[in-house]
Amino acid sequence: LLIFFLNFTDAFFWTVGPLFAEHLGLGVFAGVLLTAWSLPGLLFGWIAGKYVRTGTKERVAIVMQFITSCLLIPIALIGNPIAIVGLVFIAASFSSIAWPAIQGAFADYIKERRDLDKEIEGLVDLYTNLGYVFGPILAGILSDSFGYAGTFTALGIFGTLTALLLYLSVHQR
DSSP, X not given: OHHXXXXXXXXXXXXXXXXXXXXXXXXXXXXXXXXXXXXXXXXXXXGXXXXXXXXXXXXXXXXXXXXXXXXXXXXXXXXXXXXXXXXXHHHHHHHHHHHHHHHHXXXXXXXXXXXXHHHHHHHHHHHHHHHHHHHHHHHHHHHHHHHHHHHHHHHXXXXXXXXXXXXXHHHTO
């Protein structure tokens, strides 16, 4: 479910992000919003190992996605485009740690159960693809209903609830 949601969120940004950037009036700098979403993956993804050592990979990934989602909630309340870009950058920084953490968890699953490696890889691919199918669909529906900023707030609320449920289910193990 977390792999689905990480890809869902990414697809959400790539679908509504350019429209939101134009709506913010960033003009020739409209691409900075998607840069703020993408750049942290290049800058901070490599430090995920430091945080993974402090807890299980699944929990680290879920907590990072929870923080990411919480940071998306106030977007509809912020009127300053530069503040929104900064908030997106900070949110993406936490998300960039969730990606390698959950990928590391799947690597561990495959290492533990070599007999299920094809099934595990298949499920990861399936949920990746489903995230990129349903993300744009829901992004379009929500942007028609709530506007561009409200769409990101709704994504943040949904992500926060999803991360809480995932954390509680992992914490029960």
